[in-house]
Amino acid sequence: MxxxxxxxxxxxxxxxxxxxxxxxxxxxxxxxxxxxxxxxxxxxxxxxxxxxxxxxxxxxxxxxxxxxxxxxxxxxxxxxxxxxxxxxxxxxxxxxxxxxxxxxxxxxxxxxxxxxxxxxxxxxxxxxxxPVPSLPEQIRIATILDKAEAISRKRQQAAQLADDLLRAVFLEMFGNVVTSSGYESSERFTISELVDYIDYRGKTPEKSDFGIPLITAKNVKNGYIDNEPREYIPEENYEAWMTRGMPLENDVLFTTEAPLGNVALLGKYQKVVIGQRLIALRSKGRVTHEYLMFLLLDPFIQDLIYARSSGSTVKGIRTKELYAIELPVPELDRQNEFSAIYWSCKALMDKHQEASKLQDLNFQALSQRAFQGQI
CATH class of the missing domain: 3.90.220.20 (DNA methylase specificity domains)
Structure with missing residues (x-):
């Protein structure tokens, strides 16, 4: 500025x-x-x-x-x-x-x-x-920016409400299978029976300041991909590097260590690389990716994952242990119904996020004017 x-x-x-x-x-x-x-x-x-x-x-x-x-x-x-x-x-x-x-x-x-x-x-x-203006002027400027920032916060809260609604819908539709009794009586398949996977663990790519986006375990949060930190590999290395398979849009990303058990859908990329401590899961047809993501994030299933983990300070899970976990699989029509609800809510959340980005730009412009003494 x-x-x-x-x-x-x-x-x-x-x-x-x-x-x-x-x-x-x-x-x-x-x-x-x-x-x-x-x-x-x-x-x-x-x-x-x-x-x-x-x-x-x-x-x-x-x-x-x-x-x-x-x-x-x-x-x-x-x-x-x-x-x-x-x-x-x-x-x-x-x-x-x-x-x-x-x-x-x-x-x-x-x-x-x-x-x-x-x-x-x-x-x-x-x-x-x-800059240090008089204290009354500092307080006046801070108060104006507080009011503007509150508008952005309300938009963020609206997006969070949509996310909370999705979690509530998932529990309404499938909550019975993520209880001890419901899990035991449900039809279950091991993760290896439900998905194919892409695994680049054990390989460390050369990084660069720009090129093909690299998604690592640090980017995968609970239900979404955080763009920060932004990392890349050189574009000329892409073909030689991607020998274990190509991640696709809406693959389910699962972090195997540091942190263990974070899950999100991969977004839309023309080309993308996944890093260490990260596995891309792709349904074989019995589960939808949206159902699989919410299921893996459920506390009941998270407990099953952690029960098979190892490590005293940093928890991690071996491939053999992960793929042996049994997941409840309800009717596919029911899963598809949830997936449709997910994408409707996701569209609403995306609109709120776009509006928030515009509000952020307006807030930045207001901040610049404020600290130039123009408000």
Whole structure:
């Protein structure tokens, strides 16, 4: 963004205006995160909370509210409750001069920090200057941006409601087969009977700054593909690399380790590469990919997966163990009905996401004007 600020604003170097307060916080390794717990963990991931802990001794509210920066992801978070800090790449930033924290958060978020892959980005952030208008003007600007940001948040909530609806529909239609009694009485097939698979584990591709997109276990979340971190292999290596099979649109991606058991449908790519710790599953016809994805994400099936896993610190599952797991298979017509509902909801979610992207662009433009003193 432009570094031209109003003449009556003070301007400081980053190191003069902002302190790295990370050392004030206890940190928790990702392997120790809980899915549910008493206290939130804030890390560099895109989700506001990365997980939870029950260890009260790790929680700090000394500088609340806090600004957290993802050194690898370039994500800024404004955290208003006491929290535990994730250990990998999360930094807490504190003002050293008269700066309203919400104003500072919005200003830092407006900076264009170019991606350097999975490198650390704090060194690039420190190259910026920080404007310091009067405190009343800071609060006025932060309040305007708060109202604009609330609109974006409501659109995101609408997309989340659609996702919650899908999970509720799945349980309404198939919840009986993911209980102990229903599972035992259902018709079941092993995963190896239900799918063909593409597996590139054990091979490490040469990476590049651009080329053919590489989807790794880090991109596969619970039900969706995260574009970050963006990784590629050289286009000229593609044909020689893809010797074990070509992933196709809507293949079910399953992470076998670090993390174990994340599942998502592969999106639409002209060409794509899948990385280590990741398997692409393709139905042989007895299950739809949409049903298979939601089934593998269900807590009951996740327990079956983890029961066959190994590893004390990092859980993983061997191919033989994974493919021996038996999955309940209801009538295909019923599965197709769920798949149709899935794609209807997905179309709605995509519309909300497109609207959110437009709102984000408008918010960025408003931020630029705000920090040039034009609002």
């Amino acid at each position: 432009s570094k031209i600020f109003p003449a009556h604003w003070d301007v400081f170097s980053f190191s003069e205006a902002v302190r790295d307060a990370t050392s004030d916080y206890s940190k928790l390794q990702k392997s120790d995160y809980l899915e549910q717990g008493a206290f939130p963990i804030v890390d560099q991931g895109r989700q506001h909370f990365g997980g939870y802990t029950n260890d009260k001794s790790l929680i700090s509210g000394i500088n609340s509210p806090a600004i957290v920066f993802g050194d690898h992801t370039r994500v800024f978070k404004f955290v208003e409750e006491p929290f535990c800090l994730g250990a990998d790449g999360a930094k807490v930033l504190e003002p050293k001069v008269k700066l309203d924290k919400k104003f500072l958060f919005y200003y830092l978020s407006s900076l264009n920090i170019e991606s350097a892959g999975y490198s650390r980005h704090f060194k690039f952030l420190k190259e910026n200057v920080v």
